[in-house]
Amino acid sequence: MPSKKALVRRPGPRLAEGLVTHVERAAVDVELAVRQWEAYGEALRAHGWETVEVDPADDCPDAVFVEDTVVMYRNVALIARPGAESRRDETAGVEEVVAGLGCSVNWIWEPGTLDGGDVLKIGDTVYVGRGGRTNAAGVQQLRAAFEPLGARVVSVPVTKVLHLKSAVTALPDGTVVGHIPLMDMPSLFGRFLPVPEESGAHVVLLGGAKLLMAASAPKTAELFTDLGYEPVVVDIGEFEKLEGCVTCLSVRLRELYA
Numbered sequence: 001m002p003s004k005k006a007l008v009r010r011p012g013p014r015l016a017e018g019l020v021t022h023v024e025r026a027a028v029d030v031e032l033a034v035r036q037w038e039a040y041g042e043a044l045r046a047h048g049w050e051t052v053e054v055d056p057a058d059d060c061p062d063a064v065f066v067e068d069t070v071v072m073y074r075n076v077a078l079i080a081r082p083g084a085e086s087r088r089d090e091t092a093g094v095e096e097v098v099a100g101l102g103c104s105v106n107w108i109w110e111p112g113t114l115d116g117g118d119v120l121k122i123g124d125t126v127y128v129g130r131g132g133r134t135n136a137a138g139v140q141q142l143r144a145a146f147e148p149l150g151a152r153v154v155s156v157p158v159t160k161v162l163h164l165k166s167a168v169t170a171l172p173d174g175t176v177v178g179h180i181p182l183m184d185m186p187s188l189f190g191r192f193l194p195v196p197e198e199s200g201a202h203v204v205l206l207g208g209a210k211l212l213m214a215a216s217a218p219k220t221a222e223l224f225t226d227l228g229y230e231p232v233v234v235d236i237g238e239f240e241k242l243e244g245c246v247t248c249l250s251v252r253l254r255e256l257y258a
């Protein structure tokens with residue numbers, strides 16, 4: 001049953017302490033970040049998505065990056081076990097919300113680690129990045145959770161960026177879009193379109209031809225417009241300083257049964 005709900009989580013007061021791994025730390029303006037987050041939610045709502053706020057986790061600086069805490073496949077919510085210990089307390093609040101929405105709940109267990117940002121679904125193919133945050137046990141547990149439901153799990157090495165979806169996402173027709181300098185093996189993906197900017201590789205499918213994208217990728221937005229898509233552009237500059245992208249600020253729930 002199609003549903004259009006999106007989980008989001010308000011940035012907390014400690015946002016500026018969020019983790020950085022592949023970029024230099026830059027000062028984050030928390031008030032500006034809150035305004036950017038509100039505009040991001042507004043863009044989702046303007047395109048028919050009901051935003052569902054998970055309770056804030058103010059002790060966890062990275063809690064706003066809610067995508068990393070759960071992976072949805074049909075109406076099954078696989079609660080992640082974040083690769084960074086400082087993020088492990090983020091999952092409890094998310095579990096409560098998805099259970100309340102009627103999802104069937106499953107978990108990644110120790111020794112597995114998995115961040116939602118490492119999982120890219122294209123139809124029934126579930127690509128999972130094995131990298132700094134997601135380990136082999138996490139990949140195996142993802143496979144065990146979703147393959148019996150009809151998924152085909154494809155694991156992909158990720159060494160140059162934080163998460164798989166920092167390097168690639170997909171257009172509505174399933175074409176993978178990615179920034180080649182950040183990818184380990186572009187040849188692992190069937191139909192692939194290179195994009196000229198790092199953040200151009202990040203799209204959230206809003207429905208129809210609409211693609212939510214970051215303002216930092218104007219050339220890619222132009223490319224997508226030329227291909228018949230309609231970019232919806234938001235400025236998420238404060239989150240980009242913490243290696244966040246448009247995908248990681250929400251989790252779309254498209255197949256709820258409740």
Ligand SMILES: NC(=O)NCCC[C@H](N)C(=O)O
Nearest residue numbers: 018019065117242243244248
């Ligand atoms: N899925 C994502 O791209 N998440 C971004 C997480 C950024 C956060 N500062 C982290 O390092 O975990």
